[in-house]
Each structure stands twice: as structure tokens, then as C-alpha cells.
Amino acid sequence: MKLLRVDMGRLEVRWEPVSPVFEQLGGRALIAKLLLEEIPPTCDVLGPHNKLIFTPGLLAGGGVTTAGRLSVGGKSPLTGGVKEANGGGTAGDTLAKLGFKAIVVEGQAQRGEWYVLHVTGDSASLLPAGDLMGLGTYATSDRLQERYGADSTVISIGQAGEYLMYGASIAITGDRDQRSNHAARGGLGAVMGSKGLKAIVIDKPLGKSIPLADADLFRTASRTFAQKLINDPKLGTQGSQHLYGTASIVGAVNEIGALPTENFSRGSFEPATELRGEHLRELVLEREGKVGTRCMPGCVIACRNLYVDDDGKPIVGTLQYETIALMGANLGLNSLDDVARLNYMCNDFGLDTIETGAALGVALEAGLAKFGDTESIFALLKQVGEGTIIGRVLGNGVVTTGRVLGIRRIPAALGQAMPGYDPRSLKGNGVTYATSPQGADHTAGNAFGARKEVNPLGVQGQRELSLKLQIIAAMLDATGLCLFARPPVIADPQLMVDMINGIYGWGWTKEDLDRFNRQVLRTELEFNRRAGITAADYRIPEYMREEPLAPHNAIFDVPDSDLDSVFETL
Numbered sequence: 001m002k003l004l005r006v007d008m009g010r011l012e013v014r015w016e017p018v019s020p021v022f023e024q025l026g027g028r029a030l031i032a033k034l035l036l037e038e039i040p041p042t043c044d045v046l047g048p049h050n051k052l053i054f055t056p057g058l059l060a061g062g063g064v065t066t067a068g069r070l071s072v073g074g075k076s077p078l079t080g081g082v083k084e085a086n087g088g089g090t091a092g093d094t095l096a097k098l099g100f101k102a103i104v105v106e107g108q109a110q111r112g113e114w115y116v117l118h119v120t121g122d123s124a125s126l127l128p129a130g131d132l133m134g135l136g137t138y139a140t141s142d143r144l145q146e147r148y149g150a151d152s153t154v155i156s157i158g159q160a161g162e163y164l165m166y167g168a169s170i171a172i173t174g175d176r177d178q179r180s181n182h183a184a185r186g187g188l189g190a191v192m193g194s195k196g197l198k199a200i201v202i203d204k205p206l207g208k209s210i211p212l213a214d215a216d217l218f219r220t221a222s223r224t225f226a227q228k229l230i231n232d233p234k235l236g237t238q239g240s241q242h243l244y245g246t247a248s249i250v251g252a253v254n255e256i257g258a259l260p261t262e263n264f265s266r267g268s269f270e271p272a273t274e275l276r277g278e279h280l281r282e283l284v285l286e287r288e289g290k291v292g293t294r295c296m297p298g299c300v301i302a303c304r305n306l307y308v309d310d311d312g313k314p315i316v317g318t319l320q321y322e323t324i325a326l327m328g329a330n331l332g333l334n335s336l337d338d339v340a341r342l343n344y345m346c347n348d349f350g351l352d353t354i355e356t357g358a359a360l361g362v363a364l365e366a367g368l369a370k371f372g373d374t375e376s377i378f379a380l381l382k383q384v385g386e387g388t389i390i391g392r393v394l395g396n397g398v399v400t401t402g403r404v405l406g407i408r409r410i411p412a413a414l415g416q417a418m419p420g421y422d423p424r425s426l427k428g429n430g431v432t433y434a435t436s437p438q439g440a441d442h443t444a445g446n447a448f449g450a451r452k453e454v455n456p457l458g459v460q461g462q463r464e465l466s467l468k469l470q471i472i473a474a475m476l477d478a479t480g481l482c483l484f485a486r487p488p489v490i491a492d493p494q495l496m497v498d499m500i501n502g503i504y505g506w507g508w509t510k511e512d513l514d515r516f517n518r519q520v521l522r523t524e525l526e527f528n529r530r531a532g533i534t535a536a537d538y539r540i541p542e543y544m545r546e547e548p549l550a551p552h553n554a555i556f557d558v559p560d561s562d563l564d565s566v567f568e569t570l
């Protein structure tokens with residue numbers, strides 16, 4: 001395997017053999033190690049010493065279902081610590097098939113100069129990107145695919161990344177004209193913008209496959225893994241995840257009182273029925289859109305949809321739970337059409353819908369518009385793409401928005417907006433938000449699926465649950481697997497071991513895999529420690545410890561001693 005270094009200061013690319021330090025790492029694990037080894041932890045996130053890393057997970061390229069996610073990493077503008085954000089599309093699989101361990105973007109171009117990195121597999125070059133500047137991610141992807149082929153993969157930023165907004169995401173194209181995949185969290189789009197890199201284009205690898213150390217072992221394990229997902233009652237072809245997508249949980253989150261409503265001021269939203277996955281499916285099918293679509297070829301869960309308007313015209317490539325929560329209930333909006341349009345705008349500007357939805361919620365609390373006032377909310381979001389002062393405030397995320405507008409109720413942990421689960425009514429998630437080296441993140445150890453195991457409103461058992469889920473999340477993110485592939489991985493870790501050994505022949509045991517997963521977290525925590533992040537920085541905001549959340553009048557009451565000892569047994 002090889003590593004491609006891209007020096008944006010010198011406008012040079014160079015190939016390197018993979019150092020033994022990085023050989024048995026991929027995805028989130030590789031990002032953590034590269035950060036610790038190569039990035040000064042206290043560096044300016046938008047300066048030349050931060051690096052931007054694109055890496056497939058360890059299982060990418062071999063056709064393992066849901067395993068082709070692309071991990072993007074660097075020091076996060078929002079948290080000031082380690083960040084790995086991953087997205088679907090074809091980039092992860094493509095890079096693995098081309099034999100890439102990672103692309104590492106270093107230095108930065110002269111201010112005002114912008115480039116596209118074109119990768120063909122054996123060569124790579126930096127080309128001027130002048131004609132793409134000011135374009136959103138959809139137009140950027142379309143234009144580059146016209147130029148380099150419809151089957152090339154495009155990774156790009158929109159206006160938010162160009163403006164170096166801390167809420168900026170990175171868009172990744174999928175199969176054919178599939179869009180709406182984003183490595184969204186942590187503000188990595190701003191890091192890409194700070195480098196002067198508008199986009200990366202990777203030519204489709206023709207006739208390439210990854211070498212397999214033990215093809216029989218690999219194929220047997222990967223087939224069993226896929227079959228277990230197909231047979232899973234929630235994930236398989238008759239499961240809610242497939243039929244209704246991630247929106248299938250809107251009703252359940254609302255019922256447990258954890259659905260962020262009107263800037264996290266309530267945990268349930270009366271018109272939530274209008275936002276439920278069942279309603280979404282009905283609408284989409286009635287309008288001849290699509291349900292059961294996928295972000296990556298070969299995914300057997302297929303949780304996505306093509307959300308269309310009344311005339312059957314596509315609005316957005318998928319409408320997912322987190323966006324519905326943060327840009328729907330959190331803004332007092334009960335129309336999926338409105339949420340889909342806001343989602344499209346965020347995708348095009350290259351913005352994280354969680355960070356932006358939370359920032360808008362704070363702006364509404366400050367009186368910039370009324371909750372539920374669709375037109376005013378659209379007008380606010382439009383300003384992000386235009387780069388007006390208020391647009392720049394919103395685009396820099398929920399903490400900046402709260403500070404500028406004088407709002408104390410800021411739903412964030414470690415500088416990053418909370419996803420669609422209020423931690424007062426789902427305390428396991430609160431523990432994850434308050435301890436994960438990734439900050440408040442729905443993929444870092446989400447306890448919603450374990451609510452029957454541990455009472456979401458109770459304190460007991462949350463610490464242990466969060467640690468268990470954080471370790472599993474680290475494994476999923478390091479191997480390139482989708483979060484929704486979690487059940488068979490928990491039930492049968494030997495499958496993971498067999499798939500990894502089948503590709504690489506490392507002779508790992510389950511204990512080795514467990515050590516590997518834990519080491520990811522240890523490395524990340526160490527980077528954050530060296531970056532100067534302390535326990536106080538991770539905490540859940542004070543108002544959530546004091547302000548009861550309807551309907552259960554819950555507060556976040558997990559003691560600090562529990563939070564401080566989550567990683568004691570890591």
C-alpha cells in the first residue's frame with residue numbers, strides 16, 4: 001500500500017511507502033495515530049501545520065457490505081481536538097482498490113489560490129480550480145464529473161468551506177449521479193478550505209481489486225456478516241431501518257422525550273407524526289421518489305431515500321433522522337418538505353446539518369426569527385451561502401452563534417453541537433457527548449439502540465454502556481463500516497477478526513481486535529490531552545444540569561465522578 005502526501009505550500013505531491021507505524025491501521029485508527037505522530041497538538045486548526053487526512057477503513061475495497069466509508073480527519077476547528085468524520089459514496093472503496101492507505105494534505109496554498117487534486121491511481125497532480133470557486137458542492141461535483149468522467153469520485157467543499165466556516169462539511173459523490181454523502185462533523189470542510197483545496201477527483205479504478213491473504217476465510221466471513229444483517233429484524237428487508245430509513249426512530253425518540261425541540265427546550269414535539277419515517281415513506285412513494293436506496297454500492301441495509309417534491313422532482317438524495325431532528329423539531333418545523341429543502345441548501349453550501357440546525361435553533365431563541373417560521377429560517381440559512389456577517393456567524397456553528405447573540409442555552413459539548421438526542425432524556429448519549437474525544441457526536445457511542453438494556457432516564461449503568469459503545473464505534477470507524485452494521489459485530493466479533501485476517505493475514509484474535517479498538521480511543525485522548533483539552537472542556541452545559549426537560553422533567557444528573565472515570569478500564 002502507499003501513502004500520498006500533498007504539499008499545498010510547494011504544490012507538490014509525493015508517494016511514500018507506508019511506515020510500519022501505520023501499517024495495521026486504517027480509517028479513524030490511522031487518523032488518530034497520524035495526528036499524534038505528525039500534527040503539533042496546539043497548532044492553529046486553519047494554519048499550515050494542521051493536516052487533512054483521507055483514508056479508507058481496514059475492510060474497504062473487498063466488497064464487505066457497508067464497509068466502504070471514507071474517513072476524513074484532522075484537528076477539528078470546533079473541538080480543537082482529534083476529529084474523524086466519515087461519509088458514504090465511492091471514495092473509500094476506490095482508494096482501497098487503488099492501494100491507498102491515505103491521502104495526507106499538508107501546508108497551505110497562497111491565500112486566494114485554489115486547486116483541485118486529480119488522482120489517477122499511479123499519478124496525482126494539482127490543477128488550478130479558479131472556475132469552481134463560489135460553486136456549491138452539487139455544481140462542483142457535476143462540473144468535475146463532466147471533465148473527468150461520470151464514474152470518477154469527487155470530494156469537494158462548498159461556499160462554507162471556502163469561507164473557512166467551522167460548521168463546514170466535505171461532500172463525497174457516490175455511484176453514478178448519487179450525491180448527498182458528507183463527512184459532516186467537526187468542521188473539516190474549513191480545514192480543506194484553509195489548504196486551498198476545493199476538490200479531489202479520483203478516477204475509477206478499472207479492473208483493480210484488493211489482494212486477499214486468505215480468500216476463503218474472507219469470503220465466508222463477509223458473506224455471513226451480510227447474511228446476519230439481512231436477517232436482522234430491524235435492518236433486513238422487512239426491518240424499519242430499510243423500510244423507513246433512519247427517520248424510523250423519530251417516533252421513538254419523541255416518545256422517550258429526547259427529541260430536540262425548539263432549541264432543546266423540550267424533548268417532544270407535538271406534530272412529530274408529520275416528521276416520522278412512516279410518513280416520509282408514504283410521501284416519497286406517493287410522489288414516485290425512491291426509498292431503500294444506498295449511499296454505497298452493495299449495502300444490504302439500504303436505509304436512504306430520494307426525497308422528491310410534489311412534482312416528483314428530487315430535492316435531496318436522502319433525508320435522515322439527525323437532519324429531521326435538528327432542522328425540523330429543533331426549529332419548530334413540522335413539514336418534511338421544508339426540512340428537505342433546508343437539507344439541500346446545507347448540502348450545497350457544504351455544511352453539517354447538525355451544527356447548522358443547532359446554530360439556527362440558538363438564533364431563533366435570540367429572536368432572529370420565530371420557531372416554525374419557514375420563510376425567515378430559509379432567509380437566515382441563505383445568508384450562510386452568501387457569506388453575510390450573520391451568515392458567517394451561523395456557519396461557524398452553535399457555540400459562535402450563541403456567543404455572538406448572547407444566548408446561554410447552547411446545546412454543545414467540546415465545542416460541537418449535540419445531535420438529535422437530548423442528553424437529559426437519553427443519559428447514555430450524554431455520557432458519550434461529555435467524554436468522547438470526538439465531542440458531541442451521534443456516531444461516537446450512541447445509546448439509543450440500547451435503551452432497553454439501560455434505562456435512558458436513569459444514571460445507573462450509563463458509564464459502562466457508553467464505554468462499551470465508544471469502543472465499538474472506534475472499531476466501526478477504523479474498519480470503514482457503517483454505524484448501522486453494529487448488531488452482528490457486537491454479537492459475533494470473530495466475524496470481524498476473520499474478515500481482517502482474510503484480507504491481511506495478520507493472525508489477529510478477538511483479544512487483539514479489542515486491544516486495537518481501545519488503542520484508538522487512547523491515542524485520541526492523548527492527542528486531546530496534549531492539545532490542552534481538560535475534563536471541564538468536555539462537560540455537558542450547565543443549563544442541562546439545572547433546567548428540567550419536558551415531558552419527563554429530566555435533568556442531566558450523571559455525576560462528574562462517573563464521567564471522569566469512564567475510561568478507567570479502557
Ligand code: SF4
Pocket residue numbers: 066088293294295296299300301302303304482483484
Ligand atoms: S445503512 Fe444506510 S448509511 Fe449505512 S451504508 Fe447502508 S445506505 Fe449507507
